[in-house]
Amino acid sequence: MSSIQSVCVYCGSSDFVADSYKDAARRTGEQLAANGYDIVYGGGRVGLMGIVADAGLKGGAKVVGIIPDHIKRYEVDHTGLTELIVVESMHIRKQMMVERSDAFIILPGGIGTLDEMFEIITWRQLRLHGKPVVIINTDGFWNPLVALMEHMTETGFMRKPNLPGADDRLYHVVDSVEEAVDLLARLKEAAHKVQTDRM
Template sequence: MKDLTSICVYCGSSSRVSDTYKDAAHLLGTLIGQSGRQLVYGGGRVGLMGIVADAAIAAGGPVVGIIPEHIQVLEVEHTGLTELLVVDSMHTRKRLMVDRSDAFVILPGGLGTLDETFEILTWKQLRLHDKPVVVANIDGYWDPFEALLDHMIAQGFAQPAHRKLFSVVTRVEDVMPALSRQPEPVIKPETKWL
């Protein structure tokens, strides 16, 4: 597996959430910054996004934000980053986040985070990338997500091997070790839907 020099974090932009999630974002940003790895994220200054970026910066790590123009004009972009890319669309943003990252971590979030999560897992299923993905299931937040995947498997819309597209940890301290040891799934294209 390629060296992990750049880690993308998908997370929520809401500040009206439990301190448990805020603390997790702060710790993850700190750990990424202390490791010397680059944080790639959505470029916002609010919610968990702002917290993870501020913590990584405070810990001495480089931070790249990628934000679409239509969000940037609302003045929610983070102005203290190592690099801020303003792009034309959400599609461009998501593609650049993938291109600029060696691994992905998913913290709690809303519809945008869920969209990014399903997309990065679908791309991995389709072999568009082979990068590790870790879901940080803080305080059971992603339990319904895991239950949904199990339901898809039980109903025949997904294979048990799809659970190996990502790993799940319940503590932020376990994210970095999980990124380095995550096994790659083997899903043959010809049997993907059989």
């Protein structure tokens, strides 16, 4: 991890969720914009995805959406983004989202969000990237999953991380958007210090 400028947000596309999750999505877009981050996400205009994008755009952030053509055909793509990239497949979408991002924030979501979360954590464990992964545990939404991952670690199916650099955790769990943005700032500063010390 060298610097954090662009943050990928993984989250749900459902509109039929509690207001607390929608509020967390709105604050994520607002806080990332207020702190000068660009936003990368899945390109949708519905659910938490659309809320993050709209709040980020309103706050002046550059918001890049990456959406597969087969999803765009359902007319759920966001047409007001800074940049909308249409790709051929989900695999290309996920790869491009990783390449265009310096850190990852995970909000509540469904099975698609789980897929993205596990892939980005797995890739970090395999050292395919060294970018921070931050899970925002709004209203304890991720508690069962966090407990499962801790259980997998305790039973030997998931290794404790031993990663080089300023951030040696596979993932971070925080309770609020503000904690997530503060954490990104600290990790950015720590990474800069490590780089400076090596010079």
